């Protein structure tokens with residue numbers, strides 16, 4: 639982290655005063671100190687176990703390879719376009735469960751002076767996210783816990799296939815801020831679910847999302863985004879490797895089943911991209 643505007647976005651998770659940069663660390667007035675890793679991210683989770691849902695290094699490698707091949711580029715473009723409509727060019731963007739920082743970087747490209755903070759609990763993801771964009775920083779945090787982020791500082795919160803903490807989304811967003819949430823629809827990867835034994839998408843996912851955001855957010859609109867990818871077998875393996883299904887199949891079982899699908903494999907990508915606005919008391 640450099641001593642820049644993003645530093646004023648973070649608060650100490652233990653007291654919670656402002657953080658300042660010292661040699662190789664961030665420190666608050668009470669001298670709580672958080673090391674900046676060699677890879678450029680700061681872990682604010684000192685003393686806490688990492689979230690059990692954090693992506694493993696193997697999952698992060700698979701995700702980086704799959705996204706790097708451009709298969710989800712239409713989603714990145716959609717998020718970049720919406721961000722440029724929703725946030726000021728010099729705004730603050732917080733990505734909750736940022737993973738490799740792929741979408742945070744796409745959004746920052748569309749907002750020429752904006753700064754981005756990626757929160758994630760996976761060390762492997764943070765290493766990549768910290769280098770995802772020159773205006774992005776990454777902090778280790780469990781997004782289920784109250785965030786070490788200043789109230790009302792964010793213009794845009796991104797949440798792409800990651801855990802949702804409605805009260806914290808609401809607290810960190812400024813009054814004109816927006817929340818962008820991406821969820822897979824029931825048609826996402828439908829060609830692979832049977833043959834590869836992938837977990838089904840919960841058909842009530844959108845409904846659960848709305849309920850988790852409660853009455854404190856108003857849905858402004860949803861774009862449905864769907865296209866067919868033509869995936870080389872290696873990239874199908876990456877796609878499976880980056881999902882929770884990765885835990886259910888051995889490497890041998892996976893390559894056997896992928897081998898039977900042909901090469902390339904037509905696979906549907908299908909997402910709901912929703913824009914929410916925070917509702918303030920009295921609105």
Ligand SMILES: C[S@@+](CC[C@H](N)C(=O)[O-])C[C@H]1O[C@@H](n2cnc3c(N)ncnc32)[C@H](O)[C@@H]1O
Pocket residue numbers: 689691692693701734735736737738739740741757758759760763779780781782797798799800801
């Ligand atoms: C499915 S990945 C999505 C990553 C990224 N948004 C993307 O779409 O490429 C979910 C991410 O959420 C992170 N995650 C899971 N539980 C978390 C938690 N409790 N706190 C912070 N991050 C968490 C994982 O480590 C992983 O990077």
Ligand SMILES: [Zn+2]
Pocket residue numbers: 650651652653654655666667668669670
């Ligand atoms: Zn402190």
